[in-house]
Amino acid sequence: MARASRRLAIDVAKHARALDEAMTSGIPLPQLSAGEAVTLVDAYRIQMALVEHRLNRQDERSGIKLGLTSRAKAAQMGIAEPIYGRLTDGMLIDDGGEITLSAYIQPRVEPEIAFLLKAPLGGPISVAQAMAAVEAIAPAIEVIDSRYRDFKFTLADVVADNCSAAGYLLGPWHRPDIDISNLGMVLEIDGRPVQIGSSAAILGHPARSLVQAARLAALAGDRIQAGYIVMAGSATAAEPLKVGAAVSLSVETIGRVGFRVAMDQQQQ
């Protein structure tokens, strides 16, 4: 029976709807792959349909994100390349702003570098070509949130779930003509360092994320446009968010970005 079901086409719309409902209801799902074999191509089709739900609610596409850009993390999952997700402007959190935990299921934050593109990216390109398309860089924080129970998923599961994309923050833009290969990154919660790393953890150089993104766009059925934000991937392990936390990221040379988690009314 397992054999027969593997030949059946995946119900893309059904899975996308289920993931969207998990996000809006806050009730996590079991893994998709628990029920049937989902390929990476299927997973990107589900992702596209999932993001379509957001676009239908007046969100606008704002960019892309890469996941699993740490070689160590990728090796743990037994994969050779990063994964690709889509950002919409509804995910943008203001620098200095506030979020409520109840808007998420199990949110975590990751310290990142963001690129602002002034030209489209696609196909096989060099790091030099990729950087030529960059208008500016910024310290950035990504809020990730899995729509699967306990953050447990396979590669296909997480791709279908738009790579756990939930929110992102951008600090002030900085000109891109500096060496970004090894910028120290310190993520603080309530003023104390909780994750310390370097931009070198992002594929050895964050600009390599742009090269990977350009290559992965076709597989993901996407086009990377001028004006897009590219979240390059996390420089450290993700940090869980707690009620009342003040979250701040400092990146060497380029600056700071941060936000607060609102106090929970019931706990006050």
Next chain:
Amino acid sequence: MVDELAIAGLAERLRGAYDSGIPCPPVRGGLPTGDIAAAYAVQEANTRYWLGAGRRLVGRKIGLTSKAVQMQLGVDRPDFGMLFADMAIGDGEEIEIGAVLQPRIEAEVAFVLERPLLYERPTAADVIRAVSYAVPAIEVVGSRIAKWDINILDSIADNASSGLFVLGNERRAIDDFDGRLCGMTVENRGEPISVGAGAACLGHPLNALRWVAAEMVRRSRPLAAGDIVMSGALGPMVSAAPGEVYTARISGLGSVRAAFSRS
């Protein structure tokens, strides 16, 4: 109080591991639980022995400076060890893989002093004034204790697990780099295998220098002009393998290499 004979016996056990190349059992069993002073007495017994044998003291190393390592060993403070001239390796010079027992490496900021630090409570201003320059550095740590089965007492007694140190050749003033936010990466065959930043070392490498300066005054071996201080790891420690080259880069400070022989 632990008697001097017991201290001397534990110090000799550690020297035996150096001489034979065979790691020894932990020394903590011979010391009262949590007796930091007794552990430093073991280290000091060996320091005196080595100085008597003609080794030249050129600086100190600070260990256990990261929160992660402190939690791993269940301690809330760093430790220190002695650096001798014969432990110094040049940038990229081949290191005999057998020269250090159970070698591991970590990337650090090394400070070189131009003034002694003689206050028991030095301020940040005292410390900044005492530093001549900084260089990127790799510490090759090792343990004379079998399988790195160490607690804080073993670490202290065993000269803070020191082995060799590699200093970069390009010096920088301390205002030429961001001590708290400087990025650090150790690459092996083009892959980053350890990454971090200045804040991983007690919040700032100069905090570590301030700590060891105070500690050395209290323990009557104050830091002198010309001393080298290996201030502590900026990221996770990684094992060193035969034939491999490890390149440490610290943003604003430059790079330095540790190259190990094949056999």
